[in-house]
Amino acid sequence: MSVQAWTFVIVGLTFALYIGVAVWSRAGSTRDFYVAGGGVSPLANGMATAADWMSAASFISMAGLVSFLGYDGSVYLMGWTGGYVLLALLLAPYLRKFGKYTVPDFVGDRYYSQLARVVAVVCAIFVSFTYVSGQMRGVGIVFSRFLEVPITTGVIIGMGLVFFYAVLGGMKGITYTQVAQYCVLIFAYLVPAIFISMLVAGTVIPQLGFGGTDAASGEFLLDRLNGLHDELGFAPYTSGAKSRLDVFAITAALMVGTAGLPHVIIRFFTVPRVRDARISVGWALVFIAILYTTAPAVAVFARTNLLATVAEQPYADVPEWFEKWEDTGLIAFDDVNGDGLIQYVGPAASTPNELTVDRDIMVLANPEIAGLPAWVVGLVAAGGLAAALSTAAGLLLVVSSAVSHDLLKRGLMPEITEKGELLAARVSAAVAVVVAGYLGIDPPGFVAEVVAFAFGLAASSFFPVLILGIFSRRMNREGAVAGMVVGIVFTAAYIVYFKFVNPAADTAENWWWGISPEGIGTVGMALNFAVSLTVSRFTPAPPEAVQRMVEEIRIPRGAGPPREIQA
Amino acid sequence: MPIPKPDHDHDTSRQAHRDYWRRNVRLLSGLLVVWFVASYGFGILWVDWLNAVRIPGTGFPLGFWFAQQGSIYVFVALIFLYVWRMNRLDEEYGVSEEGDAS
Numbered sequence: 001m002s003v004q005a006w007t008f009v010i011v012g013l014t015f016a017l018y019i020g021v022a023v024w025s026r027a028g029s030t031r032d033f034y035v036a037g038g039g040v041s042p043l044a045n046g047m048a049t050a051a052d053w054m055s056a057a058s059f060i061s062m063a064g065l066v067s068f069l070g071y072d073g074s075v076y077l078m079g080w081t082g083g084y085v086l087l088a089l090l091l092a093p094y095l096r097k098f099g100k101y102t103v104p105d106f107v108g109d110r111y112y113s114q115l116a117r118v119v120a121v122v123c124a125i126f127v128s129f130t131y132v133s134g135q136m137r138g139v140g141i142v143f144s145r146f147l148e149v150p151i152t153t154g155v156i157i158g159m160g161l162v163f164f165y166a167v168l169g170g171m172k173g174i175t176y177t178q179v180a181q182y183c184v185l186i187f188a189y190l191v192p193a194i195f196i197s198m199l200v201a202g203t204v205i206p207q208l209g210f211g212g213t214d215a216a217s218g219e220f221l222l223d224r225l226n227g228l229h230d231e232l233g234f235a236p237y238t239s240g241a242k243s244r245l246d247v248f249a250i251t252a253a254l255m256v257g258t259a260g261l262p263h264v265i266i267r268f269f270t271v272p273r274v275r276d277a278r279i280s281v282g283w284a285l286v287f288i289a290i291l292y293t294t295a296p297a298v299a300v301f302a303r304t305n306l307l308a309t310v311a312e313q314p315y316a317d318v319p320e321w322f323e324k325w326e327d328t329g330l331i332a333f334d335d336v337n338g339d340g341l342i343q344y345v346g347p348a349a350s351t352p353n354e355l356t357v358d359r360d361i362m363v364l365a366n367p368e369i370a371g372l373p374a375w376v377v378g379l380v381a382a383g384g385l386a387a388a389l390s391t392a393a394g395l396l397l398v399v400s401s402a403v404s405h406d407l408l409k410r411g412l413m414p415e416i417t418e419k420g421e422l423l424a425a426r427v428s429a430a431v432a433v434v435v436a437g438y439l440g441i442d443p444p445g446f447v448a449e450v451v452a453f454a455f456g457l458a459a460s461s462f463f464p465v466l467i468l469g470i471f472s473r474r475m476n477r478e479g480a481v482a483g484m485v486v487g488i489v490f491t492a493a494y495i496v497y498f499k500f501v502n503p504a505a506d507t508a509e510n511w512w513w514g515i516s517p518e519g520i521g522t523v524g525m526a527l528n529f530a531v532s533l534t535v536s537r538f539t540p541a542p543p544e545a546v547q548r549m550v551e552e553i554r555i556p557r558g559a560g561p562p563r564e565i566q567a
Numbered sequence: 568m569p570i571p572k573p574d575h576d577h578d579t580s581r582q583a584h585r586d587y588w589r590r591n592v593r594l595l596s597g598l599l600v601v602w603f604v605a606s607y608g609f610g611i612l613w614v615d616w617l618n619a620v621r622i623p624g625t626g627f628p629l630g631f632w633f634a635q636q637g638s639i640y641v642f643v644a645l646i647f648l649y650v651w652r653m654n655r656l657d658e659e660y661g662v663s664e665e666g667d668a669s
Binding site for chain 2: 081221
C-alpha cells in the first residue's frame with residue numbers, strides 16, 4: 001500500500017472514532033456543555049488537558065524548532081511544561097473550589113465589577129481566536145501534504161468535524177474526544193521516535209538515545225552533532241546563541257502564559273472535587289511530558305539525519321521525500337555556486353548557504369528521512385490532525401461560553417432560560433467554528449506572528465489578576481483593572497511596535513534590556529503585579545462578602561459533588 | 568451537600584483555617600524555590616557552568632540535560648509531591664472533601 005493509501009485509511013479510522021465518541025457523549029444541559037457535568041475523572045481530565053494543550057505547534061513544529069535552535073529551543077520545552085507547576089500550586093484547586101464555568105466568571109465575581117468581567121471576556125476571545133486560526137491552518141497543511149487535497153478543502157473537512165462534536169457535545173463531547181485524540185497523537189509521536197532511536201542510537205528509549213552513542217561512528221551523538229555544526233558554520237548545538245536574559249524572559253512568559261490561558265484553566269472546572277483538580281494537573285503534565293521529553297530527542301536525530309543526508313550531497317541524487325517537500329515550497333534549494341552540490345551551511349561559514357528548510361516539516365518529514373514504513377508516515381499525519389483538532393475544539397468552547405455565559409447570561413440577558421442559554425452556546429460555537437475556518441483558509445498575514453504572542457498577552461493580563469485574587473484578600477477592583485490594562489497595553493504596544501510598526505528595528509540592540517518581543521510578557525506581568533498592588537493600597541478594600549469568598553475558596557471542603565441541572 | 572458540623576466556636580475554626588492556609592503557602596513556596604532552581608537556575612542561569620560536567624556514561628552536558636530533560640522530570644515530581652502533602656494537610660485540618668463526596 002502507498003503512503004497516501006495508508007494515510008487515508010488511518011485518518012479515516014481515527015475520524016470515525018472521534019465521531020463515535022461524540023455521539024456517545026452528547027450534552028444535555030448547560031452544565032454538561034460548559035464543564036462536562038463536572039464529573040470527569042482526574043485521569044481522563046489529565047489526558048484531555050494534554051490533548052487540549054498540545055496543539056499543532058507542539059506536535060508538528062516544536063521538535064523542528066528545537067532541532068534548528070539547539071539549546072535555545074529549551075525555552076519551549078521548559079516554558080510549555082513549567083506552567084503546570086504554577087497551575088497545580090497556585091490556581092487550579094482554588095478556581096475549582098470557586099466552582100463557576102469560565103475564567104471571566106471568576107474575574108467578574110472576585111472583583112465585583114462588570115468592567116473587569118468585560119475586559120476578561122475580550123482578552124479570552126482575542127487570545128483564543130488568534131490561537132485557533134493557527135490550528136485550522138495546521139489541519140490544512142497536513143491535509144494538503146499527505147492527502148493531496150487543496151488546503152481549503154482540508155480546512156473545511158476539519159471544520160465539519162469540529163463543528164459536529166463541539167456544537168453537539170460541548171465540553172462533554174470535547175473531553176471524551178480529546179481523550180481519544182490524546183491516545184492517537186501520543187502513539188503517532190512515539191512510534192516513529194522509537195523507530196528512529198533504534199536506527200540512530202540503538203536504544204528503544206529516545207530520551208536516553210540522544211545522550212547515547214551514534215550507532216554508525218560510536219561517537220556520542222551530541223558530540224558528533226556539535227562537530228558537524230562546527231564544520232558547517234552553525235552555533236554549537238548544546239550551547240545556543242541567544243542572550244541568557246532573553247532565554248530567561250521567554251521561558252517565563254511561556255510558563256506564566258500557559259497558566260493564564262483560559263482554555264487550559266477551564267479544564268480543571270470539569271472534575272468533581274478540589275483534590276481531583278490538583279492531581280489532574282499532575283496527570284496532565286505526565287501525559288504532556290511523555291511528548292515533551294521525546295521532542296528534544298527527535299530534534300537531535302532529525303538534525304543529524306538531515307545534515308548527513310543533504311549536506312555536500314549532489315542535488316541530482318536527493319531522495320524522493322526531498323522532491324515532495326520541494327513541491328510544497330517548504331524546502332528550497334538554490335545552487336548559488338553552480339557546482340551541483342547542496343551547500344547547507346551556517347552563518348559562520350565562508351561559502352553561501354544554498355538550502356532553506358522550513359522548521360515545521362521536521363516531524364512530518366522525519367519518518368521519510370529515516371526511511372520508515374509507509375504506515376508510520378500515515379500515522380504521523382493522523383497524529384498531527386488529532387493535535388490540531390483537539391486544541392481547536394477546546395478554544396472554540398472558550399469563545400462560545402464567553403459569549404453565551406459571560407456576555408449574555410451574566411451580562412446582557414440575565415433572565416435567559418437554561419434552554420435559551422444552551423442554544424446560544426451552540427449557535428456561538430457554530431459561528432466561532434466558521435470564523436476560525438475562514439481565518440485558517442485565508443489567514444491575515446499577522447496571525448502566525450500573533451499566535452506566539454498570545455502567551456505574553458495572557459501572562460501580562462490574566463495571570464496576576466488570578467493569583468492576587470486568590471492570594472491577596474486586600475486586592476480590589478481598582479487594582480485589578482488598572483493592573484490588567486497597564487500589563488496588556490504595555491506588552492501589546494511593545495510587540496506591535498517591533499513586529500508591525502517598525503520591524504526593521506527588531507534586533508537585540510534596540511530591545512529594552514535585550515528582551516525580545518517573545519519575552520516581553522514577563523516584564524508586562526511584573527508591571528501588572530506592581531501596579532495592582534500599588535493602586536489597591538490607595539483605594540478602598542473590597543466588600544466584606546468578597547473577602548469572605550476569598551477565605552472560602554482557600555479551603556477545599558464544600559466544593560460539592562457534581563450537580564445535574566437538566567435542560 | 569453534607570450537614571455542616573455544629574460550629575460552637577466560630578473564631579477557632581477561622582483561626583484553624585488561617586493556620587491551614589499559612590502552612591499551604593509555606594509548602595508551596597518551598598516547592599516553587601525548587602521549581603525555580605531546577606529550570607531557571609540549572610537550565611539557564613548556571614547552564615554554562617554545569618555544562619562543564621557530563622552525566623557519566625552519556626553524551627549529555629549537565630546544564631543542557633537540565634534544560635531539555637531534567638527540569639521537566641522535576642516539574643512532574645513537584646506536582647505529585649504537592650498533591651500528597653496537601654491531601655494529608657487537608658485531613659489534618661479536617662477540611663478535606665471526604666464528607667462532601669458521600
